[in-house]
Amino acid sequence: MRTEELVGSLAGDVRPVRRLSSPPVRLLVxxxxxxxxVALIVWYRGPRADIALKIGEGGWLFEQSLALTTALVAGLAALCASIPGRPVWERVLPLLPLGLWIAIVVGGSVRSVMVGGAWSSLVKVDWVCLPNIASLGVVPAIAMISLIRRGAPVSPYATIGYAALAATALAEFGLRFFHAEDASLMILVWQMGSVALLTAICTVFARHLFPWRIGIRTVTG
Structure with a gap:
């Protein structure tokens, strides 16, 4: 078969595809x-008793704004990473709000230890953080993965890592509306620790979420 005939036969079976919306539009979706x-879970659990006071605290609002910004920027990075040819700097951008968020919490933890003594005396067991963040983040995670699978994530680990970070950071944002634990060391160990753990678990299974890569590797290999 000549090249022209081969191309013609392949082109004859091509079906029209719907072009993906831009990453910012998909992020809004x-x-x-x-x-x-997240609002439903907060309503079901009941807002914390001091929520009116917390909304008036600059420090609490700043940490919440960093959590929300991290979620949005990480989500944007995941959606951008699912489109081949996008600039690399988009994958670095989430590190800025994430780094500032971590720095604020770590700084508060250091001050707590300096004032309160041994760190072990300041950390209580708080196992509910992990299931709470998991339940808050399940729908955001499913929604993000569904949007990503419509693209072609050539870097599955970075893509799913940012997707999981977006979901869990949004979950952490919602958690603090009903979980009345604001000690920086507790937030660092249990809440941000849960975010890191769930993000890592999702990243490990990245390739299993994008089976199309196996087919591409088989054909090109």
């Missing part, structure tokens, strides 16, 4: 699907 779920 994700946020529109995820935020009602």
């Amino acid at each position: 994700w946020f529109g699907l995820s935020l009602p779920w």
Whole structure:
């Protein structure tokens, strides 16, 4: 078969595809699907008794804004990473709000230890953080993965890592509306620790979420 005939036969079976919306538009879709779920969980659990006071605290609001910004920027990075040819700097951008968020919490933890003595006396067992963040983040995670699978994530680990970070950071944002634990060391160990653990677990299974890569590797290999 000549090249022209081969190309013609392949082109004859091509079906029209719907072009993906831009990453910012898809991010708005994700946020529109995820935020009602987080709000529903907060409503079901009941807002914390001191929520009115917390909304007036600059430090609490700043940490919450960093958590929300991390979720949104990480979600944008995951959606951008699912489109081949996008600039690399988009994958670095989430590290800025994430780094500032971690720095604020770590700084508060250091001050708590310096004032309160041994760190072990300041950390209580708080196993509910992990299941709470998991339940808050399940819908955001499913929504983000569904959006990503419509693209072609050539870097599955970075893509799913940022997707999981977006979901868990949004979950942490919602958690603090009903979980009345604001000690920096507790937030660092249990809440941000849960975010890191769930993000790592999702990243390990990245390739299993994108089976199309196996087919591409088989054909090109």
